[in-house]
Amino acid sequence: MTEQARGGAVSQTLSRGIRVLEILADAGEPLTIDGVAQALGVHRSIAYRLLRTLEHHGLVVRDANGRVTLGPRMAALAAGVAHDLQAEALPELTAVANELGMTCFLAVLDHDECVTLVSVEPRHAVAPVAQRPGTRHPVTAGAPGKAILSLLPPAQWPAASPDAARAVAEAAARGYATSHDEVIPSLRSVAVPLAVRGRGPAALAVVHVSGDADDARIAERLTRSARAVRDALGG
């Protein structure tokens, strides 16, 4: 009642519990119960009950000081996300990363964001570029996002700048997308779309710092791996 009447009623308790998980994930460090309560904007006793429930299921753990963090069970739960896609893609990511000497990763579409699921750094990296799993940014920014959008009809593109729309159209035409300094300055990336039957649109991508890399050659290599993954999953 005091809350919004959004689209359909959502469960207040469950919603708050999820927000606790988000708060803990964003914090990245152990929080006190009070800290969680303040971040949630609720009374301590509420946060206490929510945390006890989450702890009961193993999603949060407490250190010696009583502070709370996300627990390993959380990772175990999420490991099942697109597990077949990840399983098929991982060897390909490793191969590409080592052949090109660049960090290679798999990203998928999540509403209007591009989420990195798994990432592999090359064996011998001159300048190791980390692309942490869980990284999110708007689909309209960066090579992976544009590669993903190139799989969708323009009608489903989120509101984007004309420039971004043109870049996506171009990516769709030539089969791969690039980005220079878009997300992180001095980093370039190349991405190819990856469409698997049933599953949402995805992309294989690499990031690198070298200014004289051959984007087309990289894209060709990525496309080979994308095809291999798609074929393995019968897409």
Next chain:
Amino acid sequence: MTEQARGGAVSQTLSRGIRVLEILADAGEPLTIDGVAQALGVHRSIAYRLLRTLEHHGLVVRDANGRVTLGPRMAALAAGVAHDLQAEALPELTAVANELGMTCFLAVLDHDECVTLVSVEPRHAVAPVAQRPGTRHPVTAGAPGKAILSLLPPAQWPAASPDAARAVAEAAARGYATSHDEVIPSLRSVAVPLAVRGRGPAALAVVHVSGDADDARIAERLTRSARAVRDALGG
């Protein structure tokens, strides 16, 4: 009231919501709302509201048929779990995997279970052994579990067979643990403990199929990486 009065009261709604996530993770494939409701043992409308709330937060997504699965946001949430540990360990895992030609992974303790957080397969694998992240088994079984327990005083060991206890004691004495056909037949593994300040006990491990591998040499290599990770995190 109708429910148990367990140790401390837990929120029924939040608890059920988490069970939905567990059900979806275990299923590994899209489920209908009815399917979730039956697995939960509740009325459809309850599962519906829970799923709507989870979907509202992006933790579950729905395909064209209306079926539900865990969404990418779930992976993004869990990516924060021990992120510094994972970040430091990943390059080491890659190096060890490629040097030894064996799948190398990082596992941590979760209550009385051993959970695999991240795993890396070697570049050129003769017989690629997959160690999926999220894999869980009792700490008392397998090399990683025994390596982890070797970091703890015997008083904190879960009820184990005398054999297991002896194996842990042996692991503590020589600095590494092994297992032959314990978890999966014809697979052997070697693990070393990894203690990082503040964080719970962990282990670095490899799995392999070769019967004539030199466990001590492998352990020495793993120990070097474990030390590197520990030093990097100031443990």
Next chain:
DNA sequence: CTGAGGCGGATCGTATACGAAGACGTCGAC
């Protein structure tokens, strides 16, 4: 030693958010 402050944890009356049942529309199969 002692007192204050911060924090985790327990208790409890009350408003409320929840659980269960049912109805409706749709889609697909037989």
Next chain:
DNA sequence: GTCGACGTCTTCGTATACGATCCGCCTCAG
């Protein structure tokens, strides 16, 4: 055409989550 399965939404009684208050422990200042 008919039946069944499923998603969606509404209603309603009540179980339940809420949140103020209190308690006890620990830490740290003085």
